[in-house]
Amino acid sequence: MPWNTSKPSDGAPADVALIERSWLRSFELHRLDPGRGEPPRVLTTSALKDHREPMACFMRIARGGMEALFGQIRDAGYVVLLADTLGVAVDFIGNPLFDQDWRRAGLWLGSCWTEEKEGTCAVALANLEQRAITVHHAEHFRAPNKTLTCSAVPIFAPDGRPLAVLDASAMESPDDRRSQHLVLQMVQSAARMVEDANFLHExxxxxxxxxxxxxxxxxxxxxxxxxxxxxxxxxxxxxxxxxxxxxxxxxxxxxxxxxxxxxxxxxxxxxxxxxxxxxxxxxxxxxxxxxxxPPRRRPSAAPAQASPSMAGADALQAIAGHDPQMQTNAQQALRVLDKGLAILLHGESGSGKEAFAKAMHEASARRAQPFVAVNCAAIPETLIESELFGYREGAFTGARSKGARGKIAQAHGGTLFLDEIGDMPQAMQTRLLRVLAEREVTPLGSEQPIAVDVQLICATHRDLREMVAQGQFRLDLYYRLNSVTLELPALRDRADKNALIDSLLREDGRQLYSRAVAITAAARDLLLRHDWPGNIRQLKNVLRTAMALSEGEPVSPEHLPAEIHGGQPPVLPPERMLSLGGVEAQACAKSGADEEPGKRTSLLQALQAHQWNVTETARSLGLCRATVYRHMQKWEIVSPNRLGH
Missing domain, CATH: 3.30.450 (Beta-Lactamase)
Known part of the structure; x- marks a missing residue:
């Protein structure tokens, strides 16, 4: 078989290394006090609702696995928690006789188990490291948690993205860490059962x-x-x-x-x-x-009328084109929309990240609310804080008299698109992380936070994982932003370049000339062979300029910039060396000015061959009509139809 179901044992050395790194982050990155005495934070009912609603369907599926696991371990004094990827317990099963004890220990519905708040703990490590882990007694970072033993296992969606964490915890257990090995195996078995049930449902x-x-x-x-x-x-x-x-x-x-x-x-x-x-x-x-x-038969239903969300889905499919990777991106985007997940778009500059984000917004339930785009690389570092978070009047010299709402507040109810997130200063990364965790923003000069609800879509051309390794990007923010990562391919790697060229000629041609503009085979071949370092943005600019130069006639090689010809102006056959500018200068340099009569003769013969039809003549020579008219005027070629006028 090409696969092997056996797994390496969860040995102590691997766990110890993860726990030691987590302790270091808790001290140096999160700057937590291990002696802080209060229990983990528990969300209010309304705040918890925001975490539970996007997971409602999955929670119904997971409940059966949770109950089966609890039936195995309840007599040993364990509770079972289901946490989301933000570390919030969205479901809980425990012996009701000990409810007060569970609540005091933070083992309760709505409790927040994140490394940035609690330091080293099992739910946080399972989310961060994406692997099964036991954190036992003194391995916990904060003193109130050191009596707990917790075994947590990540659960993945069918496409491989993190979906939730299943945890079994107890307030009392033997000191020997090995006593938890069997519990961890039981949690792993239950997590896999939930994972498979969700897979079959999907x-x-x-x-x-x-x-x-x-x-x-x-x-x-x-x-x-x-x-x-x-x-x-x-x-x-x-x-x-x-x-x-x-x-x-x-x-x-x-x-x-x-x-x-x-x-x-x-x-x-x-x-x-x-x-x-x-x-x-x-x-x-x-x-x-x-x-x-076999597949379950879909329920029959009356055809639904088109809606804005369907139009948005169509826009996503249109952007995906006929490229398999982009089609997969569009399908995944439609699946994760309105699920409360941050989405990260990764791709080279010019690969269409903002257009993809806009299409996602139009396909979402937030389509009637604002889409606010911020380019983190284009805002001076001294202004990015006020730009994102806003400010009160008098917050700083030069501030507006009535203050200003920041981009995050402007996007409330809608979508916030942070382009080039990798260029965000580290101080702003910390503030953004707090906004994502607390769902509120505090403007500069204000002490009153403002509640915000945004769908966050970020984009970057940089390797954030490498930036994390180099200390240039916060690890915890990285994990918050990449709940779902979509890779947008470079134009040179797309399988649908032909269709993209036709689409742009059609769309921009209608804007310029109220009709689609054609392209010659030679020009198309040059476009297909170019490596497009500027991606779709560069292709759009090249085609739009070429259509303007062609004045609506078929785009030919002479309408394309030198970079598309490999850095040199195009060398055309003698019968087509009739255009102005660089091509004509090249021809003259090679053959001398005495070719001028020969070019006049070539044009005259072509006009006669097409009964003086300028359009057909231009098409045969690969030129635009305006160029043919200019040469006729320059070389004093007059149509017989106009003689005597």
Whole structure:
């Protein structure tokens, strides 16, 4: 088999290294006092609602796994918590006889377990490190937590992004850390059960292959799951396979390219009661077995009328074009919209990050509210604080008499787009982190915070992980911003450059000339061979300039800048060396001024061949009509139709 379900043991040395790093961050980065005595913060009911609502569907699925886990460990004095990716406990199960004790210990619904507030703790480390972890007794950073033992395991969404953390905690337990090894395994088992149930729910309308190395255990313990769309393409794999690197390369490929079965055979197995299929993994030649779950039939419903959100979804699909990576980005964006998750767009400068963010806003439930864009690299460092957070009157010299609302407050209810987030000064990173955690902003010169509710979308062309390693970007802010990361490919890597060129010629042509503008094969070939360091922004500028130079006629090589020709002006065949400027100068330098009569003759012959139809003549020579008219005037070529006028 190409995958292996065995996992390395959660040995103490690996845990100790993670815990030591967390202690260091708690001291140096978060500057926490380990002796601070109050229990963890518990959110109010209204604040907790903001964390629970986006997870309502998942929480219903997870509840069964939580109850099963609690049934195994309740008699040992444990509670079970489900936390979101921000460390807030969104669900809780404990023995009601000890409710007051749980609340005092912070093991309660709405409690906040983040490293920036609590220091080293299991929920925070599971979120930050994306791995199972036990934090036992004195390994906790803050003194009030040192009697606790906590084992936490991250849960992942079907696309591999972090979704939640499952935690089992007790207020009393043996001093020996090894006593928690079995508890951690039980939490891992429950987390995987929840993960798989959510995976099956997400793809209930698809064919799902449950795979196992041994047929005997196929029905009770599959090694992993593979999802097929209606065309038989592999569109998702379960986290168990993703963690081991198995079948990741198969995503987007048809099932018959990966296994020795056609999609029709797989669908037949599902229709006939899901009998086990003996399959061979073609890349490795190894044997496995599969049960196929048929797709659940979608409920019939009357056709819905188009809505703004549908229009936004269409806009996302239009931006995605025909490139597989961009199509995947659009699908993932639609799935995570309105879920309360921060979204990070990563891509080279000019790759269309702001346009993608705007389309996401239009597809969201916030589309009627503001979309506020801020370029963090374009604002002077001395002004970025007042620009983002606003200020009261008299907050500083030169401030407006009535103060000003910052960009974050302006985006309340809508979407805040922070472009080039990697260029944000570190002092502002700290303040932004506080805004995201507290959901409120305090303007300069004010002591009264303002509640804000924004969908945050950030973008950068920089490697934030590398910046974190170099101490240039806050680790905790990095984890807050990349709940979902979408990679926007560079233009040179896109598979739909042809379609993009046609789309831009059509859209900008309608703005300039009220119609689409054509392009010659030679000019298209030059565009397709260019590496486009400026990406889509550069392509737009080049085409818009070329359309202006062509005056609405087909875009030809002479309308393109020298950089598109490899840094040199284009060298055209003699019959096309009739344009002005650089091309004509090049021709004269090579052949001398005595070619002028020859070019006049070439143009005259072309006009005669096309019965003096200037449009057809220009098309045959790859020129625009205006250029032909200029040469006719320069060389005193007069149409027979105009003789005597």
């Amino acid at each position: 793809f209930e309308h698809h064919h799902v292959l449950k795979l196992a190395r041994r047929r005997d255990f196929l029905e009770v313990s599959a090694d992993g799951m593979v999802v097929l769309d209606e065309a038989g393409r592999i569109v998702a794999i379960s986290q168990s396979l993703r963690e081991q690197g198995a079948l990741v390369a198969a995503l987007g490929r048809s099932v018959e390219e990966v296994f020795d079965h056609r999609f029709e055979q797989v669908a037949d197995a599902a229709r006939q009661g899901g009998y086990p299929l003996a399959m061979r993994h073609l890349p490795t030649g190894t044997q496995c077995f599969a049960l196929v779950r």
